[in-house]
Amino acid sequence: xxxVAQSPRYKIIEKRQSVAFWCNPISGHATLYWYQQILGQGxxxxxxxxxxxxxDDSQLxxxxxxxxxxKGVDSTLKIQPAKLEDSAVYLCxxxxxxxxxxxxxxxxxxxxx
Amino acid sequence: GIQVxxxxxxLILQEGxxxxxxxNFSDSVxxxxxxxxxxxxxxxxxxxxxxxxxxxxxxxxxxxxTERYSLLYISSSQTTDSGVYFCAVDPHSSNTGKLIxxxxxxxxxxx
Numbered sequence: 001x002x003x004v005a006q007s008p009r010y011k012i013i014e015k016r017q018s019v020a021f022w023c024n025p026i027s028g029h030a031t032l033y034w035y036q037q038i039l040g041q042g043x044x045x046x047x048x049x050x051x052x053x054x055x056d057d058s059q060l061x062x063x064x065x066x067x068x069x070x071k072g073v074d075s076t077l078k079i080q081p082a083k084l085e086d087s088a089v090y091l092c093x094x095x096x097x098x099x100x101x102x103x104x105x106x107x108x109x110x111x112x113x
Numbered sequence: 114g115i116q117v118x119x120x121x122x123x124l125i126l127q128e129g130x131x132x133x134x135x136x137n138f139s140d141s142v143x144x145x146x147x148x149x150x151x152x153x154x155x156x157x158x159x160x161x162x163x164x165x166x167x168x169x170x171x172x173x174x175x176x177x178x179t180e181r182y183s184l185l186y187i188s189s190s191q192t193t194d195s196g197v198y199f200c201a202v203d204p205h206s207s208n209t210g211k212l213i214x215x216x217x218x219x220x221x222x223x224x
Contacts, residue, residue, distance in 0.1 A: 031210055042117075042199050042214030043156070056211055089154060098210035101146070104156040 002026065004105035006092050012111045018080035021108045025073065025094030031055075032069055033102060034077050035091040043091055049075065050098065082112045115140045115204040117215035125221045126190050134185040134218045136200030144203035145176050146212065147185050151196045159185070159198075190222045 005024040013019050025032050030051050035043035046065065048055040051072035060067065064083070069075040079086055089109050093102040116139040126132055136145070147159040160167050160174040162183065167174055171190075176183040187194055197219050201212040 033210070040216075042201070042217055044214070045211055048209075048211060056209075091156065093156075095210060099208045100210070101158045101161055102210070102212070103158070107154050109154075
């Protein structure tokens with residue numbers, strides 16, 4: 001069974017530029033999460049989807065971050081414009097449903113210079 | 114909001130040694146999980162353990178929900194056990210999947 005796929009693996013951008021990350025969850029998983037992990041900290045939930053609907057985006061900085069999950073499968077997370085403090089690893093995870101154990105992708109390491 | 118504190122923050126072991134990692138949480142939870150993040154960043158679920166004790170090979174975990182803590186035991190440690198161990202909780206009244214992670218314990222196992 002394929003795991004959660006994320007791309008790109010690494011991204012370096014200048015501040016005020018925009019960037020997008022892509023996630024393909026495990027087939028059949030209804031719930032999808034985006035987490036932000038700053039160096040030396042635990043992951044922090046940004047947004048949770050159930051199928052193609054947003055369940056919780058209370059921690060998403062909506063003035064610059066946006067996310068969508070088209071057709072309830074793949075998801076993209078966008079940052080526009082990026083700030084230095086957005087430098088982090090962005091992890092995507094999926095689970096069968098909200099009660100299921102999450103499976104994480106390898107993450108996208110973003111560096112904003 | 115709920116506080117999740119892990120100890121110790123860092124741990125260095127010789128291969129073959131045993132260790133205990135602790136997770137304290139400040140409020141009641143209905144979901145507690147332990148994760149291992151390997152040196153390449155991959156995060157893997159080890160246990161789903163809101164209460165009681167579970168064992169998986171050399172690893173075991175115990176959660177005492179009434180006293181708001183959980184312990185992760187690693188026996189006969191191996192170099193492949195190196196990485197960061199996270200405790201994560203769902204503090205909501207029903208299981209929402211919205212996990213709050215602790216700061217982690219960084220484990221280094223030396224050969």
